[in-house]
Amino acid sequence: MDEKDLxxxxxxxxxxxxxxxxxxxxxxxxxxxxxxKSFLTDEERVEEKEMKKRKLxxxxxxxxxxxxxxxxx
Numbered sequence: 001m002d003e004k005d006l007x008x009x010x011x012x013x014x015x016x017x018x019x020x021x022x023x024x025x026x027x028x029x030x031x032x033x034x035x036x037k038s039f040l041t042d043e044e045r046v047e048e049k050e051m052k053k054r055k056l057x058x059x060x061x062x063x064x065x066x067x068x069x070x071x072x073x
Contacts, residue, residue: 001073006066014069020062027055 001009010017034040034048 001070003066006070007062010066010069014065017062017065020058020065024055024058024062027051027058031055 011021031048031051034044037044040048
């Protein structure tokens with residue numbers, strides 16, 4: 001089973017993974033809003049930087065869960 005299949009399976013079966021994924025997607029959408037703006041305020045730049053950090057933490061946790069799930073198979 002490849003990583004994409006594992007991710008899809010976990011989205012259907014693992015509530016913690018779903019929550020992390022949803023939060024990751026919310027950050028991605030907000031960051032996209034920042035990317036399309038021609039100018040960011042100082043506050044928006046700080047917010048963007050913090051969101052990128054949080055998004056990376058979420059992604060790391062999701063991959064950790066995927067690896068744990070893969071080992072359990």
